[in-house]
Amino acid sequence: MLLKSIHITQIVIAAYGAMQSQVAISKLLEYEEATKKLAKISSExxxxxxxxxxxxxxxAVTILISFAVSVLLVTGGASYPSLVRYLVSPFMALVVYAARVYIRDFWAGKNGKNVTDKKIPLPKMADYNEALERTEKSLRVLGWLTISWVASSAVALIQGY
Structure with a gap:
């Protein structure tokens, strides 16, 4: 029952993360055309x-995969082979953690600053700044998901599936 509760919590967290990711992407798309023009003259x-x-x-893909795997484990976990049930949580923890590090390294930099430290205090940049806030929230979601996958790994190891 504890394991199922963790997976249900993952579903809720991932759904929230998907919403944050969707808003961030849609806000960033508003700047796509201007950025494409600039990209034609600047390799950076x-x-x-x-x-x-x-x-x-x-x-976005990592959050959606986490959502889908959690749903599959809640709805049919016992029907999967035991090796799959025991390996999926540690595998997901690694995948989610790797995605979080990849995103954080670009958006927050190697020094680990917050994404929102890159806000641009100029008119007409409100959507970009909101995209940064949503990206920061997506990073937090990926952190929560990593913790939850580690927790489900530990519970599965201790209590079994």
Whole structure:
């Protein structure tokens, strides 16, 4: 029952994360055309655009995979082979953690500052700044999901599936 509760919690956390990720991506898309024009004349702008796309996509995909795996474990966990049940949680913990590190390294930098430290205090940048806030929330969600997958790994190991 404890394991099922953890997976239900993961579903809720991932659903919240998906909403944050969706808003961040849609807000960043508003700046896509201007960034594409700049990318044509600046290799750094092109690199930044590519990293923005890949980090946002990796966060969204990781959150959705976490959601789907949690749903599958809640609805049919006992029907999966025992090796799959025992390995899926540690595997998901690694995947979610890796995605979080990848995103954080780009958005917050190697020094680990908050994403929102990059806010631009200029008119017409409110949507960009909101995208940064949502990206920060997505990073927190990935942190919570990592912890929950580690917890489900420990519970599965101790109490069994």
């Amino acid at each position: 702008a092109e690199r930044q655009l590519h990293k923005t796309r890949t980090t946002q996509a990796s966060g």
